[in-house]
């Protein structure tokens with residue numbers, strides 16, 4: 032949203048771009064340096080097969096670090112949908128490491144599935160899970176994962192595993208003994224009952240036996256200073272890291288959020304990609320620097336397989352990436368599999384986190400659809416948003432007062448530009464005290480909200496997680512008195528600087544604190560609000576202006592006693608989780624909430640939409656929106672968007688107009704701007720541009736039924752809404768790194784214009800034997816080739832796939848909530864065989880009724896000159912008034928003589944039509960039938 036430059040003023044900031052020096056580089060971070068400096072080679076970690084214990088779906092076995100005799104416990108699980116889980120932690124630790132409780136990141140305890148043990152042979156323990164295998168190499172420890180006996184992922188193949196065991200500053204081994212936290216207590220069967228190998232004696236260490244120091248003590252192990260801030264590091268060095276190889280894969284994707292290409296780059300000559308939730312002012316493009324939120328999920332894709340790894344760890348992380356294709360060298364020790372074949376591409380990744388354990392889910396696809404289903408089975412789906420939230424949002428820092436709000440609302444109507452939500456930024460509050468209003472500017476917020484509501488519109492206000500430390504501020508004093516605030520390292524309430532000045536933060540890590548926060552959204556607590564007000568959480572990384580890297584110091588203490596170091600990347604997610612719960616409670620669990628967040632973590636999709644933070648009004652930032660959103664969509668964050676127009680700076684008319692066009696086909700569509708920018712509501716554009724921006728926004732509204740369908744599919748299958756082309760065309764190698772065009776679902780191909788002065792654009796059309804139709808003219812383009820498409824300012828290049836049916840609603844309305852009962856237009860684009868198919872999903876567009884069966888789902892199919900709608904599901908008592916106004920069929924070679932509708936009751940009716948022989952488009956007029964019923968349209 033904005034940053035401290037404003038607050039600190041010109042004294043401290045020049046505000047000329049990212050302040051790199053505010054953020055650590057790898058070489059300024061002790062654990063990053065120690066982990067990154069690991070040399071590939073033989074790992075000192077060795078499996079102790081005699082200790083193997085197995086159950087029907089899991090295994091545990093001890094691992095010894097032969098350098099220092101520290102013992103670890105390796106646990107493996109077989110999970111449903113073909114997922115392996117591998118955990119590695121100290122067998123006996125001085126301190127219980129943080130493991131994220133189920134329900135925060137994982138949506139539920141993953142369902143286990145039968146893991147078959149095939150015994151030990153040649154120093155390898157083999158387990159199978161359906162078609163997939165996990166092979167544990169004993170000495171040194173290495174885990175290989177195979178699909179149909181082909182290796183696709185390998186852990187510790189380079190031998191970079193480094194688990195910094197717990198220790199005390201005085202000499203850690205002296206305190207080993209009864210107080211240790213032991214993992215060796217779970218009831219497991221003896222593996223030898225299952226035909227395991229010979230039990231070898233004498234390998235186990237006795238407790239307290241002397242151990243060797245693994246590494247020299249380094250100065251930054253017990254204390255670290257950055258920019259004058261000292262991190263007390265009471266637990267010393269506690270990082271974990273290992274390498275993950277993807278043999279056979281040239282490309283890996285994911286680990287958002289970075290302002291970089293979709294296909295991740297080699298980090299040979301840069302810092303690793305950093306995963307640490309931070310408020311980065313005027314962020315740089317094409318950089319591995321950390322941004323606001325992070326998801327430690329990576330996918331690899333090639334012509335044969337798509338696989339993924341989810342490294343569940345909430346501490347600061349870094350990921351190095353090397354590729355034998357990009358880097359011209361092979362590191363991994365996969366000789367057993369790919370002997371002597373240097374032509375096989377391979378990507379080697381190296382992950383390290385400052386704290387926590389190693390907890391990795393290996394998702395073995397084998398196709399794109401499979402990994403999305405697998406990842407969603409772990410971290411949950413994006414729940415179907417209310418329809419209005421998929422429409423256009425008008426935001427700015429700030430709409431100054433209720434007159435300003437009314438004026439924007441009225442002027443949008445005057446210019447016939449639809450919008451659904453107007454947003455208020457921090458200035459609407461009384462002195463940045465969230466849950467309050469500045470009474471001099473919003474003297475009658477209830478009436479303001481009612482006025483918006485009367486037009487079918489809503490408001491979103493900002494509620495940040497920092498609380499102004501002021502006695503009279505109820506929310507703060509309540510939190511303080513109840514002991515809900517995050518502590519500093521000495522145990523007092525942490526006091527940091529944010530918008531209101533001196534602030535404190537509720538400890539969202541705790542369930543009872545989240546419940547307390549949720550209660551604040553009740554209409555009698557958040558005074559002056561109504562049920563058409565929704566919420567936006569910003570600064571939840573959290574942003575702390577006067578702290579190291581503009582966030583909590585790492586030794587800040589949560590109520591559990593844990594340091595922020597252990598949980599940092601999860602904190603922001605729990606803020607928006609609690610906000611979501613608040614809105615849910617407010618409606619007595621009837622209405623779907625809407626929350627937008629800047630900080631996020633794995634699982635954030637379950638409760639919030641995400642935007643890409645404080646971008647800039649520059650062409651390069653417009654271009655970057657697509658790769659950033661593709662990464663977010665890959666990692667489960669389907670409802671995502673970028674500030675239209677760019678947050679900082681003043682975009683010129685052309686850029687702003689092009690940005691509106693791009694936003695039409697991105698999931699979350701909101702214009703936003705910095706307080707210092709010129710006003711830029713779309714009606715302020717000069718006429719020639721305004722008309723184009725208006726057409727773009729209106730186009731978004733006509734496609735709302737399609738967006739809704741996409742989000743229904745997202746919720747039910749885990750498939751991204753915004754898809755990289757390889758997700759639908761997995762064998763077309765030339766699209767693997769493509770991130771300047773993308774697909775919405777499997778039906779619409781989008782290539783936004785992101786360069787100044789462009790009047791035409793080269794578009795690659797995927798798909799052998801596929802034909803694509805321009806969505807405006809129905810001009811066709813054959814698949815598997817590139818074509819130059821005219822793209823003057825008025826043109827948003829987008830194409831519908833032949834073979835698809837896309838639902839639209841063509842009546843112009845000022846807000847989406849006025850469209851619930853509007854009639855449909857179906858756009859049927861025929862493939863080369865004259866066929867097409869699609870689905871329609873209907874519910875009430877705002878409540879949770881659909882979870883109780885209050886919805887209908889129909890299947891549309893066009894074949895043999897016949898369009899058929901068949902009802903797949905219709906909940907008892909569910910009805911909709913929506914009807915079919917028009918059917919457009921593109922790719923019809925000869926005009927039909929007659930067209931008949933067969934109604935649900937079997938009666939027939941002749942339908943009027945027009946036919947354009949030039950474009951081969953048939954328009955069938957007014958079938959008038961209810962869309963959620965069975966009906967057939969016959970072409971004769």
Ligand SMILES: *[C@@H]1O[C@H](CO)[C@@H](O)[C@H](O)[C@H]1NC(C)=O
Pocket residue numbers: 433434437475476478479482
């Ligand atoms: C609500 O709308 C009425 C009618 O347009 C207007 O007179 C009034 O000022 C509005 N109230 C607010 C708070 O904007």
